[in-house]
Amino acid sequence: MKAKIAIIGKGNIGWAIKQLLKDEYDIKHGDITEGLDARDISQVREFLKGMDAVISAGPFAINKNIGTVASEMGIGYFDLTEDVETTEFIRSIDSPSVMMPQCGLAPGAINICAAGMMNHFDSVNEVMMRVGALPRFTNNEMSYYLSWSTNGLINEYCNEADAIYEGKSIKVMPLEGAEKLTIEGEAYEAFNTSGGCATMCETYENKVENLSYKTIRYPGHLNHMKFLFNDLHLKKNKDVLEKLFDKEVPRTTNDVIVFFVKVIGEIDGILQEKTYLKKIYGDEKFSAIQRTTASGVCSVLDMYINGKIKSKGFIKQESISWDDFIDNKFGKVYS
Numbered sequence: 556m557k558a559k560i561a562i563i564g565k566g567n568i569g570w571a572i573k574q575l576l577k578d579e580y581d582i583k584h585g586d587i588t589e590g591l592d593a594r595d596i597s598q599v600r601e602f603l604k605g606m607d608a609v610i611s612a613g614p615f616a617i618n619k620n621i622g623t624v625a626s627e628m629g630i631g632y633f634d635l636t637e638d639v640e641t642t643e644f645i646r647s648i649d650s651p652s653v654m655m656p657q658c659g660l661a662p663g664a665i666n667i668c669a670a671g672m673m674n675h676f677d678s679v680n681e682v683m684m685r686v687g688a689l690p691r692f693t694n695n696e697m698s699y700y701l702s703w704s705t706n707g708l709i710n711e712y713c714n715e716a717d718a719i720y721e722g723k724s725i726k727v728m729p730l731e732g733a734e735k736l737t738i739e740g741e742a743y744e745a746f747n748t749s750g751g752c753a754t755m756c757e758t759y760e761n762k763v764e765n766l767s768y769k770t771i772r773y774p775g776h777l778n779h780m781k782f783l784f785n786d787l788h789l790k791k792n793k794d795v796l797e798k799l800f801d802k803e804v805p806r807t808t809n810d811v812i813v814f815f816v817k818v819i820g821e822i823d824g825i826l827q828e829k830t831y832l833k834k835i836y837g838d839e840k841f842s843a844i845q846r847t848t849a850s851g852v853c854s855v856l857d858m859y860i861n862g863k864i865k866s867k868g869f870i871k872q873e874s875i876s877w878d879d880f881i882d883n884k885f886g887k888v889y890s
Contacts, residue, residue: 557581558860561606563593563621564613568635568659568703571841571849572612575885579857586613593617599624606630608653608859610852614706615641618656626650631859633852635659637711637750646869653859655870658852660812660844661686661768662753663872664880664889669755669816671877672829676820679763684752685736685745687771687813688844691836697780698773700807702844705800711770712780713790714749717756719766724756730781732769738815738832745769746777754871771813808842811835814889833889846888854886 565586585591608631611621615636622645625632631653690700715726732747751768784790814833837843881890
C-alpha cells in the first residue's frame with residue numbers, strides 16, 4: 556500500500572512536488588484557492604486525517620498551524636521555509652514524529668552537502684556555502700527576474716543572517732558581506748541573506764573557524780537592492796515592496812541554479828581545499844528552482860518513509876547523509 560502524503564500549497568513548487576511524488580505515493584493536495592485555508596487550524600486537522608506525512612509548500616506563515624497539527628497526529632512534517640522564526644517555532648514542538656523544516660535548496664540540500672564534505676576533513680578552517688537562483692538571460696538594471704516566492708525573497712533580504720566567525724556564532728546584516736566570485740569564467744557577486752545556514756552555526760560553533768552562507772547574483776544587483784531596502788527604507792514596508800516586485804519584475808522559468816560549496820581544512824596534517832559545484836538548468840517540464848527545491852524535500856521525505864531517517868522530533872539538515880541524499884531517486888539531481 557502506498558504511503559499517504561499531504562501537500563499544502565499549489566504554487567509552482569507545490570505542483571512540482573506532486574509531479575515528482577505522484578507515481579510513488581498516494582497524494583492529497585490542497586490549497587487556499589480550492590477552499591483549504593491553512594490559517595484555520597481546524598481545517599488543517601480535517602485535511603490531514605489519515606495521512607502519513609505532510610509537506611508544507613505554501614507561505615511560511617501557515618507552517619506553524621501545519622506543524623502543530625502534524626505533531627498532534629503523529630505524522631511526519633516537512634517544509635521549505637527559510638524563515639528562522641518559523642523554524643524555531645517548529646523546533647519548539649515536542650513531537651513524537653519527525654519535524655523537519657528547511658528541506659528545500661537553501662536551506663536544505665546546501666547544508667546536507669556542506670556537512671557531508673566536512674566529514675572528509677580532520678579539522679575544518681572554513682566553510683563557504685553559496686547558492687544563486689538566477690535567470691539565464693536578463694537585460695534589466697537589477698540583473699534579475701523572479702523565479703520563486705517574492706515573499707520569501709524579500710524575507711531573506713530583510714532579516715539578519717547567521718554565521719560563524721573565529722569559532723563563534725554571530726549575526727550578520729543582510730545585503731552586507733559583499734564578495735566577488737568567478738565560477739567557470741563567469742562573474743558573480745555574493746552577499747549575506749538570512750536562513751541559508753539553517754542550524755549549522757549552532758552545530759559547528761567552536762568546531763569550525765569560519766562558516767557562512769551567501770546568495771549569488773549577477774554583478775550590480777546588490778547595489779540596486781540596497782537602494783530599495785535601505786535608502787528608500789522599503790524593508791519597513793514589505794507589502795509595498797512585494798506588490799512592486801510582483802507587478803514590475805518579470806517572472807521566468809528559463810533559469811539556472813548555481814550550487815557551490817567550498818571547505819578548507821586539514822587532512823592528515825595537510826591544509827587542503829575541496830569544492831563542490833553544480834549548475835542545474837530548467838527544462839520543458841520544470842524550472843531549475845522547481846526541480847531543485849522539490850527534489851530536496853522529496854528526497855528527505857522518501858528517505859523518511861523508507862526508514863533512512865529514524866530519529867524523532869526536530870531533524871537538522873546537517874544530520875542527513877549526503878551520500879544517502881544524492882543516492883535517492885529524487886536527490887540525484889544534485890549528484
